[in-house]
Amino acid sequence: MARTDPAVYPDRDSRQRQRDGKVARVAIIGTPRSGNCWLMHLLSRVYDVPALFPSVPANVDWARLPAECVLVLHWRFVGTGLKTRLAENGFRTIVLARHPLDVLISVLHHTLHYPKEDWLYNESGTEEPIRGASPCSTAFLDYATGPRGATLLSVSREWWSSPAVGRARYEELVRDPHVELMRLVTAIGIPCRRPVAEEVAGADLAGLRQLHPERKYHFWKGQPGLWRSLLPTREARLIAEAHPQVFAELDYDCDPDPNLDLRQADANWLQFMRLSLAEMDTQREGLRARLAPFEDIGPLALGVARSLRGLSLRYPRLSAAFKWSIRAGVTHTVPAPELEPT
Numbered sequence: 001m002a003r004t005d006p007a008v009y010p011d012r013d014s015r016q017r018q019r020d021g022k023v024a025r026v027a028i029i030g031t032p033r034s035g036n037c038w039l040m041h042l043l044s045r046v047y048d049v050p051a052l053f054p055s056v057p058a059n060v061d062w063a064r065l066p067a068e069c070v071l072v073l074h075w076r077f078v079g080t081g082l083k084t085r086l087a088e089n090g091f092r093t094i095v096l097a098r099h100p101l102d103v104l105i106s107v108l109h110h111t112l113h114y115p116k117e118d119w120l121y122n123e124s125g126t127e128e129p130i131r132g133a134s135p136c137s138t139a140f141l142d143y144a145t146g147p148r149g150a151t152l153l154s155v156s157r158e159w160w161s162s163p164a165v166g167r168a169r170y171e172e173l174v175r176d177p178h179v180e181l182m183r184l185v186t187a188i189g190i191p192c193r194r195p196v197a198e199e200v201a202g203a204d205l206a207g208l209r210q211l212h213p214e215r216k217y218h219f220w221k222g223q224p225g226l227w228r229s230l231l232p233t234r235e236a237r238l239i240a241e242a243h244p245q246v247f248a249e250l251d252y253d254c255d256p257d258p259n260l261d262l263r264q265a266d267a268n269w270l271q272f273m274r275l276s277l278a279e280m281d282t283q284r285e286g287l288r289a290r291l292a293p294f295e296d297i298g299p300l301a302l303g304v305a306r307s308l309r310g311l312s313l314r315y316p317r318l319s320a321a322f323k324w325s326i327r328a329g330v331t332h333t334v335p336a337p338e339l340e341p342t
Contacts, residue, residue: 022190024049024068027086029075030096031155032119033106035170035222036072039096042181044070045199046192056121057082062089074119077158083165092188095159097250098170100243101227101236103153104144105135112276124151134269135230136262145242153246160249171224228257229268 024047030036037053044051052071054060060071062085071091075082086093110117111127118126125148133139143149159165166187173180177200185192227236233256240247240254247254 023090024070024188024190025065025089025091026070026188027091027093028070028072028096029077029082029093029155029159030072031098031103031152031157032074032117033103033110034096034098034156035173036074036096038222039094039168039173040070040072042177042199043184045202046181046185046194046196047190048193055119057085065089074155076120076155077162083162087164092166093159093164094166094168094184094188095156095162096168096170097156097160097252099224099227099252100153100246100250101231101239101254102170102224104140104149104239105227105230107152108133108135108140109272109276112273120151120155124148134266135227136232136235136265136269141235141238144239149239150243150246153243157246157249174222174224228255229260230265231256232260232262232265233258235265 026043026047028036028040028043040051040053047068047070049068049070050066052065052069054071055074057073057075057080060073065071073082077083083093107127108130111131115128115131116126125143125146127143127148130140130143133143160167166184168180168184178196181196181200185196231239236254236256246252
């Protein structure tokens, strides 16, 4: 019997929801490091549908998407036609905003662990120049005030004022995830299928790290206003003045801590880095312990490989015949090589 693909052949409940106009297809669009993954997880859980992270429209196979899903895209609004494409495919769109300075600090930390995310196909640059930099360094300030920083921040800004698009703020989601999630569910217009309180309780940072161990460093502090402990007044205002539209249209203030000086800001960042390095060391030691039983296999395999290599160089035709016998056992179509005369 041919296997049916649920992405193409929705189940009976999905077909009924389509008739009732209650199909849960939600697109979350926002600047990277704005809490997109967290919101995707929450909505996919309360609607009991798959969570997808294609990141860019080119990665979306529109014809074979699940009948219901929540997906995340980091893609601009202006000149892309993405809003129309989402509407044609039955998606309700939510744009997520986060304080621009918190976004940029989060990008900086993220780059330590994932230096090649290729967000927006590296439009206007990459994050490579800031890997290992500190928030007050020239490298980071150049990045944050330059075209690459502007490109990333433009995603949420461009979508924010679009009509027929739901809005959400990361800060509100952190402050009261239950209330904010219920507000979004009401705006989407589709009732929850799982208890919101239960899903919120299992979606804290520790829970998300457990669910995604391969991306555990993706979930860092999650603390609104963290930038105020890392960017003194001069540096914070330098970045804010480079992006006046972003701050104005998303309605965020640049209100740095007047008591934070450069020395303390650097000390705070170094403390965060020490904690990250200690966590990485713990993980590395755990991996080393798991691999310990296999340590003796490495030298043994290397010795065998070297011996076989030596034999193949000394007896090339014999080696060719041996390789042919292996391939012939699979295909039976490889002509036998000619051996040395005896």
